Amino acid sequence: MKIGVPKEIKTNENRVSVVPAGVEALTAAGHEVLLETGAGVGSGFEDAQYTAVGAQILPDADSVWAGADLIVKVKEPIEPEWKRIRSGQTLFTYFHFAANEKLTRAHLDSGAVCIAYETVELPSRELPLLTPMSEVAGRMAVHEGAKYLEKLHGGRGVLLGGVPGVPPAKVVVLGGGVVGINAAKMAAGLGAQVVILDISLERLRYLSDVLPANVQLVFSNRHNVLEYLAQADLVIGGVLIPGAVAPKLLRREDLKLMRPGAVIVDVAIDQGGCVETIHATTHEDPTYVVDGIIHYGVANMPGGVPRTSTLALTNATFPYLLRLANQGWKQALRGDEALRKGLNIAQGYVTHAGVAAAFGMEHLAPARFLE
Numbered sequence: 565m566k567i568g569v570p571k572e573i574k575t576n577e578n579r580v581s582v583v584p585a586g587v588e589a590l591t592a593a594g595h596e597v598l599l600e601t602g603a604g605v606g607s608g609f610e611d612a613q614y615t616a617v618g619a620q621i622l623p624d625a626d627s628v629w630a631g632a633d634l635i636v637k638v639k640e641p642i643e644p645e646w647k648r649i650r651s652g653q654t655l656f657t658y659f660h661f662a663a664n665e666k667l668t669r670a671h672l673d674s675g676a677v678c679i680a681y682e683t684v685e686l687p688s689r690e691l692p693l694l695t696p697m698s699e700v701a702g703r704m705a706v707h708e709g710a711k712y713l714e715k716l717h718g719g720r721g722v723l724l725g726g727v728p729g730v731p732p733a734k735v736v737v738l739g740g741g742v743v744g745i746n747a748a749k750m751a752a753g754l755g756a757q758v759v760i761l762d763i764s765l766e767r768l769r770y771l772s773d774v775l776p777a778n779v780q781l782v783f784s785n786r787h788n789v790l791e792y793l794a795q796a797d798l799v800i801g802g803v804l805i806p807g808a809v810a811p812k813l814l815r816r817e818d819l820k821l822m823r824p825g826a827v828i829v830d831v832a833i834d835q836g837g838c839v840e841t842i843h844a845t846t847h848e849d850p851t852y853v854v855d856g857i858i859h860y861g862v863a864n865m866p867g868g869v870p871r872t873s874t875l876a877l878t879n880a881t882f883p884y885l886l887r888l889a890n891q892g893w894k895q896a897l898r899g900d901e902a903l904r905k906g907l908n909i910a911q912g913y914v915t916h917a918g919v920a921a922a923f924g925m926e927h928l929a930p931a932r933f934l935e
C-alpha cells in the first residue's frame with residue numbers, strides 16, 4: 565500500500581505521524597511510504613533519516629495526497645488540505661469532529677474513510693491513541709497554568725508550591741481521567757493543593773489509591789464544582805465523553821465567583837471545551853481574558869513539545885497503522901473492535917453516534933461498511 569505522510573500545517577504544529585523506525589517497519593512489510601519533504605524536521609527527524617530506511621521524499625503536500633491510498637497525520641486536515649482529499653482514500657489522524665460542523669461536512673463531502681485516533685477504544689474503555697497526548701497535555705497544563713499565574717502574564721502572581729510560611733496555590737482539576745491524573749501529579753509534585761472532581765466513583769477510588777495526600781478527590785456535581793471554583797488559582801478542564809461534545813461544567817456567570825487573575829486551562833477544548841467562555845486559541849496567542857479570568861484554549865497543546873509528543877504518539881499509533889496498511893481498512897476494522905470504534909465517517913456517512921448527536925445527524929453503524 566502507498567502510505568502518505570504530509571507535513572502538518574496547523575499553526576505551530578511540529579509533530580509528525582510516522583518516525584523513521586515506523587517507515588523501516590512499513591517498507592520491510594512491502595509498503596511504500598511517501599513523505600513530504602521536511603515533515604519530520606520539527607520533531608528532530610531529517611529527510612535523510614527517512615530515506616535511509618526506504619521512504620520516498622516528495623516535494624510538496626499535493627504529490628503526497630495524490631499518490632497515497634492511506635494518509636496518516638497528526639491533526640485534522642485543515643481547510644487548505646480539504647481539496648486534496650480523494651474519495652476512497654483512508655485518513656488516520658485526530659479529527660475531533662464533534663467540535664466542528666464545517667470540518668465534519670467537508671469530510672462527509674470528500675467521500676473518504678476517516679478513522680479518528682481519539683475514538684479508538686479498548687474493551688477496558690481506555691482510549692489508547694488519545695492517552696499519550698492526554699498524558700502530555702495534562703502535564704503541560706500545569707506548566708502553562710503556572711506561567712499564566714505570573715503577574716507578567718496577567719495572573720494573580722501566585723507560585724504554585726508556595727514557600728515555607730506562605731500557603732501553596734489551589735488547583736482544581738475537572739475530570740480525573742488521563743489529563744486529570746497527569747495534571748494532578750505535576751501540580752501535587754510542585755506542592756500545590758489539588759482537588760480533582762469526577763463523576764465516576766470507581767475512578768475516584770482508583771485515584772485515591774495512587775495520588776499523594778495533597779490531592780483531594782471530590783464527586784463532581786454543580787454544587788461541588790462551584791464551591792471549589794471560588795477558591796481556585798488554577799482550573800484545568802479535562803472532562804470527556806468520547807467522541808461527543810464536552811459537557812459545559814462552568815458557565816459564564818460562574819467566573820464572577822472566581823478570584824481575579826485566576827487561570828483556566830481548558831484541555832478539553834478539542835471537544836469544544838468544558839467552560840462556556842472558552843474558545844480555541846493557538847500556541848502563538850494562547851490566552852485571552854473574560855471577566856478578569858485568564859483563559860487558555862490551545863487545541864494542540866502537545867504540538868508545543870513535538871519531540872516528546874511525536875515519540876509518545878507514534879509508539880501508540882504505529883501498530884494500528886501497520887495493521888491498516890497490511891490488511892486494508894475493511895479487514896483491519898473487521899478484526900479489531902477497538903479500531904472499529906475509530907471509524908467516524910465512511911464514504912459520505914457519519915458512523916459515530918457522538919459525532920452525529922453533535923449536529924443532529926443520522927449515523928450508520930460501522931458494520932454496515934464492512935460486509
Ligand SMILES: NC(=O)C1=CN([C@@H]2O[C@H](COP(=O)(O)OP(=O)(O)OC[C@H]3O[C@@H](n4cnc5c(N)ncnc54)[C@H](O)[C@@H]3O)[C@@H](O)[C@H]2O)C=CC1
Pocket residue numbers: 682691694695697698699701738739740741742743744761762763764767784802803804805810811813830831832833834835862863864865866
Ligand atoms: N487540548 C489538547 O491539546 C488536548 C486535548 N485533549 C482532550 O482532553 C480531554 C480529556 O481527555 P482524557 O483525559 O484522555 O479523557 P478520559 O476519558 O481519560 O477522562 C475524562 C474524564 O472525565 C470524566 N467526566 C466525564 N463527564 C464528567 C463530568 N460531567 N464531570 C466531571 N468529570 C466528568 C470521566 O469520568 C473521565 O474520568 C479530551 O477532550 C481530549 O481530547 C487531550 C490531549 C491534548
Ligand SMILES: CC(=O)C(=O)O
Pocket residue numbers: 658682694697698834863864865866867
Ligand atoms: C489530542 C489532540 O488533539 C492533540 O494531541 O492535538
Ligand SMILES: [Mg+2]
Pocket residue numbers: 658660834863864865
Ligand atoms: Mg487537539
